[in-house]
Amino acid sequence: MIPIKVLVPSGVLGLGFDLEALNNGVKNNPHIISIDGGSTDSGPYSLGSGTSKYSRAAIKAEWKSLMIARKKANVPLVIGSCGTCGTNGMVDWMENITIELAEELNQNIKIAKLYCQQEKNFIKKNFQLRKIFPLNPAPMLNDQLIEEMTNIVALAGAEQIQECINTGAEIILAGRTTDTAIISALPLMKGANPGSSWHGAKVVECGALCSTNPTSGVVMVEFDKTGFTVEPMSKNAFCTSETVAAHMLYENADPYILHEPGGYMDVTYSNYYNIDKKKVRVEGAKWHSSTQYSVKLEGAKIAGYQSSLLVLLRDKKYVENVKKWTDKLSKFLKKEINERMDIDTSEYTLEFRHIGLNSTLGELEKNLRSPVEVGVLCLITSKNQISTEIAKLINPFLLHFPLSSNEELPTFAFPFSPVHSDRGCVYEFALNHILELDNPMDAFQIEILEV
Amino acid sequence: MLTLGEKVRKIRSKNAGPFWVTIDIFCGNKKIYKEVCNKLTNSAIVNLLMISEQQLKRFEIDDLNVIKFSFPRKIIQGDIFDRDMHGAQLAVLLSEMKF
Numbered sequence: 001m002i003p004i005k006v007l008v009p010s011g012v013l014g015l016g017f018d019l020e021a022l023n024n025g026v027k028n029n030p031h032i033i034s035i036d037g038g039s040t041d042s043g044p045y046s047l048g049s050g051t052s053k054y055s056r057a058a059i060k061a062e063w064k065s066l067m068i069a070r071k072k073a074n075v076p077l078v079i080g081s082c083g084t085c086g087t088n089g090m091v092d093w094m095e096n097i098t099i100e101l102a103e104e105l106n107q108n109i110k111i112a113k114l115y116c117q118q119e120k121n122f123i124k125k126n127f128q129l130r131k132i133f134p135l136n137p138a139p140m141l142n143d144q145l146i147e148e149m150t151n152i153v154a155l156a157g158a159e160q161i162q163e164c165i166n167t168g169a170e171i172i173l174a175g176r177t178t179d180t181a182i183i184s185a186l187p188l189m190k191g192a193n194p195g196s197s198w199h200g201a202k203v204v205e206c207g208a209l210c211s212t213n214p215t216s217g218v219v220m221v222e223f224d225k226t227g228f229t230v231e232p233m234s235k236n237a238f239c240t241s242e243t244v245a246a247h248m249l250y251e252n253a254d255p256y257i258l259h260e261p262g263g264y265m266d267v268t269y270s271n272y273y274n275i276d277k278k279k280v281r282v283e284g285a286k287w288h289s290s291t292q293y294s295v296k297l298e299g300a301k302i303a304g305y306q307s308s309l310l311v312l313l314r315d316k317k318y319v320e321n322v323k324k325w326t327d328k329l330s331k332f333l334k335k336e337i338n339e340r341m342d343i344d345t346s347e348y349t350l351e352f353r354h355i356g357l358n359s360t361l362g363e364l365e366k367n368l369r370s371p372v373e374v375g376v377l378c379l380i381t382s383k384n385q386i387s388t389e390i391a392k393l394i395n396p397f398l399l400h401f402p403l404s405s406n407e408e409l410p411t412f413a414f415p416f417s418p419v420h421s422d423r424g425c426v427y428e429f430a431l432n433h434i435l436e437l438d439n440p441m442d443a444f445q446i447e448i449l450e451v
Numbered sequence: 452m453l454t455l456g457e458k459v460r461k462i463r464s465k466n467a468g469p470f471w472v473t474i475d476i477f478c479g480n481k482k483i484y485k486e487v488c489n490k491l492t493n494s495a496i497v498n499l500l501m502i503s504e505q506q507l508k509r510f511e512i513d514d515l516n517v518i519k520f521s522f523p524r525k526i527i528q529g530d531i532f533d534r535d536m537h538g539a540q541l542a543v544l545l546s547e548m549k550f
Contacts, residue, residue, distance in 0.1 A: 040469050043529030043536050137470055137523045245515055249475045253467040253521035255510050303531055349531065360540050364501060367547065381531045428530055429469045 003224040004187040005030045007233075009069075010217035011206035013037045013062050013079060014054030017217030021234035022065060025218050026073045028233070032165075033070055034182040036205060037094070038081030040298060040429070041251075048300035048427025050151050052083035052090060059083075060097050067101050067109075067171070076165060078172040078182050080156070086176025087151050088117040094173045095449075102451045109171050112164040115445045116175030118152040118297070122443070123435075131436040132297070138432040145301070149430050152299040157261025158197075159293075159440035161185035167448055176298065178260055179205040187223035195285035198265040200228030202258055203247050203282070210247040213237035227283030229275065239280040241272035261296070261440065263289040292436050295443060299431035304349075304381040306423040307391035311398045312413040314373045321403055322374045326352040329401045333394055340393065341386075348382035348390060381426065391420035455491070456546025459483060464542035469528040472538040473521040474545060484516035490550065496520055499544055 007030035010017040014037075025033075038046070038053070046053050063079075070077035083090025091113050102109050123146050126132050132141065139145065146152075153176035162185045164172040174182065183201035188194060200221045203210050207217045216234030230239050248267055249255045256268045270284040313319055330350060337343050337350075355375030358365035378398060380387045398419070400409050437443055456462055460479030467473045476491075478484035488511050497504045502522050510519040526533050535541070 040528070041466065041537070043533075044469070045529070135470075242515065246477075246517070249473070249512070249515075249517060249519060251465050251467050251473070253471040253473050253508065255512060255517075255519055306531070351532070353534070360535055361544065362534055364499075364541075364544060366544065379531070426531060429527055432468075432470050 001191040003222045005222045007033045008204045018234045021218035025233040032186045033077045037079045038084035044300040044427040044429045047085040050087045050089045080174045080177030080182040091175045110169045111171045112167045112169030113447045114174040135432045148301040149299040154443045155296045157181045158185040160444045192223035194287035196227045199285035211237040211239045231279040244280045245272045294434040294436045297431045297433045300427045301430045303426045303428040305385045305387045306381045306426045307387040309378040309420045351379045353377040455548045455550040462542045466538045476518045478516040
């Protein structure tokens, strides 16, 4: 086989990359340009709401550079997990941006779209057929939970991306895909070492994070029959055997094993060594195919509607007694909410966090010194949009609530008008499961268009 | 007495998917790595993070002089009671631990 070169412009579209490094990459004759478009890294909101974490303008500006680079290199350009969450709507959103840019750049392009979103009935059917299994830990699945989810996606692997490549598309817009599959798909197709194809993909899935200069973004990884070689494209970035090996630790619960659709890779016996100042060579990863093909599922549901209030305490007596103050206030408010609004505590949650004291680590905090001031963040989450009304009821008490009954009414600092902020609908992850498939394309669809 | 953070080169923590957190202790050299491997017990980590010992995975990575701990999150990422979406501030607890 001829070695296959994959150019990875950055860890995710929207984070930015060094344009000069991208041009260096194009000059080095890649066979494909692959970039990730999303992840669950920022929490459940993107998947729950089916929206992108990054602004459309940022995505469009970066995608423009990549479409120009693709044209110059005359190779396929693939993005996985379009619009952060990789729902069908976000694939179409990315298609819309691509069509706008094709017109602006006067490019004629064949586009393949890979849809990864799952119908609730399809998931229910597979759950009944015992084709869905929990990973550890996983929410307890049942039909009602499936019904409550706003979006469910399956993570595509190398097989589905290869189907897209085989259509001859110049641009591939994939829904939710594993970070690695967009990189490993082509080398696997061309006969590169399977373990090394996945290992190399894992090393560069965050772009130049595997180098000494993470923000430079662009890296090239070359795959062959025995291993892979990784090289950052910025002149100010270097890969060392340590920066490359260390990346297997990052965001990975297990530093040796990585599960992918169709099997897992094991890097226990990998060797890393520098070829020169910039390049690192890696060999020795093993791929283990599973007998049953499966893909991972992600899903999110509405957790409630949230409103928040922030009050600042600077008065020494109140700062020193802030926990006692909020405990007392919380009890009082629950009674008021019940009496005045006829809302039971089972219909909402009321939480106080003490910014300056332990709001980051909560009960785990060991270093409890009395600060100069405390920000009291009050969070209300309710099943419906009543959280706004609860926040308004809380407002005057948060401003004036006294520690004791025989003192002049205190007034604390409100930094905002209005005091409350509606956070709208908030979501939670509801799936950590795998779905067994007879054929890798059973849960995925490809659409082709030419613009 | 030194803290663990003063002893080693770097400690970082990060979510590993929405359901797990992982902590990497980069010891910097073999001598400190060996010392930390010997002295840093699983029960110390379990007590510090208030998790159960059965859930804690420990990896000692000789080639990198790294000790790694992974465990399921008590509160799933982005849950309404989650305080730190990326779990990246948990590393501070280990850094400030007396060693």
